[in-house]
Amino acid sequence: MQRVRAFESAEGATPSPLSVRKLVGKKVDLWYMRSPKNGCRFVLSGEPLYLLAITLEADLQVRSYSPCGTTDNAVTADKVEPQLSSQSVDGVITNYYTVRLRGSKARRSKFENVAEKDGIRIVTDEWLSEQRILIDNWIFLCAAMNRVWRLHLFGEVDVLTAAVSKTRSCSLGELLALPQIDKGKMLGLVASMLQKGTASFDTAGEPLTRNSVIRFGEQ
Numbered sequence: 170m171q172r173v174r175a176f177e178s179a180e181g182a183t184p185s186p187l188s189v190r191k192l193v194g195k196k197v198d199l200w201y202m203r204s205p206k207n208g209c210r211f212v213l214s215g216e217p218l219y220l221l222a223i224t225l226e227a228d229l230q231v232r233s234y235s236p237c238g239t240t241d242n243a244v245t246a247d248k249v250e251p252q253l254s255s256q257s258v259d260g261v262i263t264n265y266y267t268v269r270l271r272g273s274k275a276r277r278s279k280f281e282n283v284a285e286k287d288g289i290r291i292v293t294d295e296w297l298s299e300q301r302i303l304i305d306n307w308i309f310l311c312a313a314m315n316r317v318w319r320l321h322l323f324g325e326v327d328v329l330t331a332a333v334s335k336t337r338s339c340s341l342g343e344l345l346a347l348p349q350i351d352k353g354k355m356l357g358l359v360a361s362m363l364q365k366g367t368a369s370f371d372t373a374g375e376p377l378t379r380n381s382v383i384r385f386g387e388q
Contacts, residue, residue, distance in 0.1 A: 205314040205364065207233055217267035218252055220297045220304055227307045227373075229366045231255045237264065251289075262288060269294045306372040310360035317357035325354045333385045342379030359383060 200219035203210045206226050213219045213236070225234045234255035251264035270293045297304070328350050333339050344359060345352045362368035362385070369384045370377065 202311070203315050203318075204234075205311055205318065205361070206231070207235065208318075211236060215267065217269060217292065217294050217297055220300075221253060221265060221267055221292050223304050223307050223311065224297075224300055225253070225255055226311055226364065227303055229364075230257050230259075232258050264289050266291045267294075268292075271295065300373070302376060303373040306377045309377065310363060310372070313353070313356045313360040314364070317354050320354060320357075322354050322358045325350050325358045329355065329358065329385075337386055338382055338384045340379065341377065341381050341383060344383070345379065 198215050200213045200216065201210070202213065202219060202222065204222065204226065211222065213222060222234065225231050232255075234253055237251045237254050249266065251266055253265040255263050255265070257263070266289070268291060328347050329344065332344065332347055341356075341359065344355055347355070359368060363370060363372065363383075367385065367387060369386075370381055375381065
């Protein structure tokens with residue numbers, strides 16, 4: 170059983186607690202990410218947990234989320250601790266468990282005593298595979314936000330506001346071609362607006378490209 174599951178670090182510092190250092194030389198599936206939604210950095214153990222976090226970045230109904238603990242103690246027959254916890258915009262708390270179903274009966278067995286109900290959600294690798302377009306888009310969008318999170322975007326906000334004041338929509342390529350803007354900042358601004366719901370695009374159904382039409386306004 171992997172003892173490191175997930176932990177949160179102070180912004181700006183490379184997470185390296187003793188529990189992670191002990192596993193560096195072993196085959197541990199660690200994923201480092203900075204969460205734009207939470208404004209902090211996480212280290213997550215296991216690809217499914219990382220991909221789940223990306224889907225929560227995309228969810229307009231999720232206000233915030235965080236790892237539930239720094240260690241994964243031995244799983245007993247009557248208790249399995251959740252891996253992530255989220256809070257919705259309405260204040261509802263949901264606990265998440267990730268599990269691999271593909272060819273892994275042993276891993277599946279530890280979730281036999283965990284049932285989906287109010288406040289509990291089991292996320293499988295099969296479900297995550299179905300979200301591949303959403304996940305690909307939001308890995309890209311999170312990266313765009315992370316590149317500019319320390320920078321001011323006032324100029325790009327003014328240019329974008331003027332550009333969409335009449336039509337309320339514009340392709341991503343047209344936005345990036347606007348004069349007097351930094352393309353990286355504009356992309357980060359659009360990504361942030363999509364995450365906040367002040368802009369919209371079907372990130373679950375279509376790959377985001379320069380031809381994608383972004384609609385602006387509260388959703």
